[in-house]
Amino acid sequence: MVFYKPNIQFLSDHSVDPDKRRYLLASEASKHYIDIDRYGKYPYKELPASYDSAVKKFSEDTIMTNGIVPWWVQTVQARLTNAFKEKNPAKILKLSAEIGHYVADAHVPLHANSNHDGQLTGQKGIHAFWESRIPELLSEKEFDFMIGKAAYISNISSFIWKRVLESGAEADTVLQNEAFLTSKFATDRKYAFEERNGKLVRQYSSGFTVGYNNTLKGMVERRMRTAITSTASLWYTAWINAGQPNLKNMQPLAFSEEDLKEFEILEAAWKYNNIKGRLHE
Numbered sequence: 001m002v003f004y005k006p007n008i009q010f011l012s013d014h015s016v017d018p019d020k021r022r023y024l025l026a027s028e029a030s031k032h033y034i035d036i037d038r039y040g041k042y043p044y045k046e047l048p049a050s051y052d053s054a055v056k057k058f059s060e061d062t063i064m065t066n067g068i069v070p071w072w073v074q075t076v077q078a079r080l081t082n083a084f085k086e087k088n089p090a091k092i093l094k095l096s097a098e099i100g101h102y103v104a105d106a107h108v109p110l111h112a113n114s115n116h117d118g119q120l121t122g123q124k125g126i127h128a129f130w131e132s133r134i135p136e137l138l139s140e141k142e143f144d145f146m147i148g149k150a151a152y153i154s155n156i157s158s159f160i161w162k163r164v165l166e167s168g169a170e171a172d173t174v175l176q177n178e179a180f181l182t183s184k185f186a187t188d189r190k191y192a193f194e195e196r197n198g199k200l201v202r203q204y205s206s207g208f209t210v211g212y213n214n215t216l217k218g219m220v221e222r223r224m225r226t227a228i229t230s231t232a233s234l235w236y237t238a239w240i241n242a243g244q245p246n247l248k249n250m251q252p253l254a255f256s257e258e259d260l261k262e263f264e265i266l267e268a269a270w271k272y273n274n275i276k277g278r279l280h281e
């Protein structure tokens, strides 16, 4: 309450920095997903939980191509813990915004499946449909984001792997339900020209969006709620593991020249570049 709440605007603005970075660096993309189905069958016992063991078994190339989000979350978490130890408010906020992004991505079923945009099954567009169109249309009025208190996470590796396994397990439902509903909808009712950010664009119609969300029985809301709890709990855990530094005296913020430069570069890359590496993450 004393530290994060006054900086809620910064956290919100900068939670998308990792996606902007994808317009700058090809190496960024793999931090946002894991194609876990490439490692056999649920619960993927063949895939070691530790990064080093996984690389030893499958090669760094394969691990990178298939995505590293469960490991990357742990790396950012270690950095966040260090920022708390250093009592560096600018660093804490930057890393808090970033870990929120990566851990939330890990809660999205299509961030844990190789058919990540339905590209293998003629369902292109489903990625943004699930993670953008549904929340944009329904979250404000219909989703409940009161989630209660953050909890201490004693084993971060097993925590993030659990979330990723849940996501991977739900990917089939995400894809199958869309295909089923499509078979029931005339194309001219599936898509419609509707307003998005003040512009008229062709997108999944409201009717199709609401219908699809109903077939998912609250999945999008549930994953968003869990993502919020996970983010809050990781922040809280980093603070505990850093020895609970007093946050009251950590205002106001001062970002270094370097930070400000980085924000500028990210913003420009996102505005003027094409995306690098894999799309739709």
Ligand SMILES: [Zn+2]
Pocket (backbone or CB within 6 Å): 018, 019, 032, 101, 105, 281
């Ligand atoms: Zn992302």
